[in-house]
Amino acid sequence: MNAPTDRDLILQARRGDAEAYGDLVTRHQTSVFNVCYRILHNRADAEDLAQETFIRALDRLHTFDIEREFSPWIRRVAANLCLNHIEAQKPSAPLDEERDEDKTQGPSEQVEVKERSEQIRSALASLPPHYRIVVELRHYQELSYDEIASELNIPLSDVKSHLFRARKLLAEKLHAPD
Amino acid sequence: MHLTNEQLNEYLDNASTERAEIETHLDSCDECAARLSALQALFTDLDSLPDVELSTNLAARFSPRPSLTPQLPRWLTLTATLQAAAALVALIVAIPFFSIMIPQIETPSFTTWLFELQSLWTSWLDTLSTFQLPITQFPNLPAYPVELSTLFIALSIVSIFWIFGNGLLLRNHRHS
Numbered sequence: 476m477n478a479p480t481d482r483d484l485i486l487q488a489r490r491g492d493a494e495a496y497g498d499l500v501t502r503h504q505t506s507v508f509n510v511c512y513r514i515l516h517n518r519a520d521a522e523d524l525a526q527e528t529f530i531r532a533l534d535r536l537h538t539f540d541i542e543r544e545f546s547p548w549i550r551r552v553a554a555n556l557c558l559n560h561i562e563a564q565k566p567s568a569p570l571d572e573e574r575d576e577d578k579t580q581g582p583s584e585q586v587e588v589k590e591r592s593e594q595i596r597s598a599l600a601s602l603p604p605h606y607r608i609v610v611e612l613r614h615y616q617e618l619s620y621d622e623i624a625s626e627l628n629i630p631l632s633d634v635k636s637h638l639f640r641a642r643k644l645l646a647e648k649l650h651a652p653d
Numbered sequence: 654m655h656l657t658n659e660q661l662n663e664y665l666d667n668a669s670t671e672r673a674e675i676e677t678h679l680d681s682c683d684e685c686a687a688r689l690s691a692l693q694a695l696f697t698d699l700d701s702l703p704d705v706e707l708s709t710n711l712a713a714r715f716s717p718r719p720s721l722t723p724q725l726p727r728w729l730t731l732t733a734t735l736q737a738a739a740a741l742v743a744l745i746v747a748i749p750f751f752s753i754m755i756p757q758i759e760t761p762s763f764t765t766w767l768f769e770l771q772s773l774w775t776s777w778l779d780t781l782s783t784f785q786l787p788i789t790q791f792p793n794l795p796a797y798p799v800e801l802s803t804l805f806i807a808l809s810i811v812s813i814f815w816i817f818g819n820g821l822l823l824r825n826h827r828h829s
Contacts, residue, residue, distance in 0.1 A: 493716055500712035508711075509704045518708070526711050533715075588703075595702050613666070614699045620668055639662045646695045 481545040489536055496536075500529050503546055507553045513615060514557040514607050516600035524560055528553040547616060551626055554611050558627075561604040598648040606641035613638055656685045661692055729821055736818040739811040746804065 479487075479495075481502070487495035507528050511521035532539075532549055539548065599607060605627075612618045612626060620638075624631045656664075656678055663669040679686050 497712040497715045500715055501710070504711045505704060505707055508707050512705060513702070518705075522707065522709060522711070525707075526714065529711060529715065591698075592702055595698055610699070614696070620666070635659065635662070639658055642662065642692065642695055643658070645699075646691060649698055650691060650694065 482541055485536060485539065485541060485545060488533070496533060499545070503549055504529070506546065507549055510550050510553040510611060510615065511557050513596065513599060514554065514611055515560070516596050520560070524556055525553065528556055531556065550616050551612070551618075554608055554616065555626070558604055558608045561607075594649060598645050601648065602641050602644060606637050606644070609634060609637040610641045610645075655682060656688070661685070661689050664689070665692055665696060732818045733822060736811075736815045740815060743808055743811055746808070 479498070481499060484495045484499040484502075488499060504525060508521055508525040511524040511528070512518065515521050515524065528549065532552055535552075539545070599610065602610065608627065609623060612623045613620075618626065620631055620634050623634045623638075627634070656675060660669065660671070660675060664672065664675050669675060679689060
């Protein structure tokens with residue numbers, strides 16, 4: 476028997492089938508969590524926001540266009556929630572001390588990969604929130620400039636300036652000569 | 654004249670409307686080609702970021718979600734409605750019996766009950782063995798157009814129907 480499609484699970488969840496929604500969450504939770512983790516760079520916050528994403532999605536499930544793909548939609552919901560979360564926390568203490576650092580050890584090559592990943596995550600986390608969200612939507616969710624403008628409800632010119640400045644900052648942090 | 658930062662970004666984002674001109678320029682300008690390579694390296698870095706695994710299963714928190722109102726199949730909803738209607742009819746039918754029978758039941762006091770337990774038990778057994786339908790004991794009972802035996806059989810069937818329906822409802826509840 477074929478596994479149910481996302482569409483099947485959504486239709487079942489709309490009829491109140493909690494198990495179907497649980498299956499949908501299982502299917503997409505890792506990608507949604509990673510959206511949150513890339514933006515927040517804090518595992519606990521990312522898990523909370525991923526959870527919140529699925530709660531919001533459940534509330535909006537009846538308005539979701541069943542002909543569209545669920546994955547891009549839920550990931551955009553997650554990105555927007557993370558942006559709101561960051562903006563709500565703006566006046567708080569610097570996040571750098573709270574941010575996750577992968578301290579696990581392993582073979583040297585593996586450690587190098589992890590260290591590089593950590594550098595990239597730290598660089599992303601150091602960006603202003605609006606830059607971070609645009610990078611997420613462009614690089615990881617592969618939205619066009621127009622789609623990002625529509626999603627964030629900002630002018631196209633802002634999308635470009637945020638994205639290009641973000642890349643400049645990232646390049647300075649990641650490719651700066653030692 | 655060199656390419657602008659915007660031109661290079663749009664070129665790598667496949668959003669440029671002047672790709673041919675940019676490529677021509679890149680062929681002849683080492684500086685712009687180096688800038689493009691640096692930007693491509695950043696793209697590669699961002700693409701290389703691996704996914705991390707969740708430490709908890711988010712789906713587990715949704716299964717018992719109370720706000721998800723379980724929707725019963727239509728036939729089961731109909732069963733529940735029918736059994737409720739049947740129970741209401743049974744109650745209406747039973748009211749005259751109880752209204753006549755209850756005042757005539759004498760409740761023994763505690764001491765009487767203590768001393769007469771044995772004889773009461775015997776009399777109950779005797780009553781049960783010689784039990785007759787209430788209509789013979791209570792002549793004031795309203796007359797029904799059906800035989801009382803038929804009525805009792807109908808009530809029994811309704812009771813079985815009710816128990817069966819509740820069993821199905823509880824089974825559905827356990828699975829949700």
